[in-house]
Amino acid sequence: MQNEGIREQKRRETRQRIRDEAARLVDEHGYDKVTVDDICRDAGISRRTFFNYVDSKDEAILGSFPFSFSDASLRTIRETQSDNVLELVIRSVEVVPGSFEGPATACRKQLIENNPGLMQAEATRRRGFLTQIGRAVYSHFEHFPEDRRLSGSIEEETHFIVVLFQGAVTQYLWHPPDGGDPIAQLIANAQDLSNYAKDMPW
Template identity: 30%
Template sequence: MSDRLGLRERKKRRTKQALIEAAIRLFDEKGYDDTTVAEIAAAAEVSPATFFNYFSAKDEVVFADDVLYDGLLQEAFAGRSADEQPEDLLLRTIHQLSTADAWSFPFDHELTRIRARLIATVPPLRAGALLRNASLQQRLAHALREAYPEELDALHAAALTGALIGAIDAAMHSDLDREPTTDVVLQAAEIALRGRR
């Protein structure tokens, strides 16, 4: 029985991955507004009904990995050492996030770059990213307060995490001629938390 569940889970992951890849490639080739769910499903070789088993709308495909953040953040914060300062914890967390194997594509993958460009240039995706970043920033600030209840107040935690998320977002989406890399993200995080070096 467990083998069957394992096979089923692997098949579901392959289907979800195929839908994500098909959608991002089609959004890039045809444009976000001109791509239909039916076309995404056909490119992934599944039915439109199957698409809706995984995503409720086509914009969700672009943000499919958002469900991974809380688990990855929890894992990073669990590894906190007693003498680790808040800025150091946040920088280590960003490094772990940017190099995690859990994402749909590695950070330096072509589809990661296309996804970043789509988010920067397609208004509904940009709006969705801003809302998701605001939610992520609040969850990260809450986790930081819990990790440092004596050292940080709510304002300090919000300012640190807001600066961090804002800097990374700017680095990922403001210069479309430059490819986003782990180094760029880490440099942006370092500047936000430690100032110019």
């Protein structure tokens, strides 16, 4: 049991070292000029070890994407009646542990702002994630037309839900909370967006 604890601690330390060195290198040289080999060299690890911990250079710099949807959570969105589909989507999210840890978190926003390539990588990571949600929400509205709030097409209302969800997630990514419940933070972000739009004069 003690050996398992030591191994897990070493894994966390190695993962954090990869992230810290990746962030430092991008800060010094720019996203496009940093390679996986550069990160491995400065972190003192092999390429094989690198890919045992992260899937790509982007993940080393940005951290794991903090949210996911399993087949079960997507089924929940499709098959659960709700008078607030956006809240249903948010409450169905699964949080990936350890996505934002350590010093790399503090400089993440600055790295993204200073490196357009990194901003594009972040957007690409979200695309498949949002597509999954869109399909599940569309299916939900087909099964529960009484849950709809928009007089337009299902496609339009699905798009609105996905855009609002993306806004809540984007706010979270730009300002990850220090502790607290990520789902509660996403709901608060969605409420802020909704209230802001509602109060905007036209």
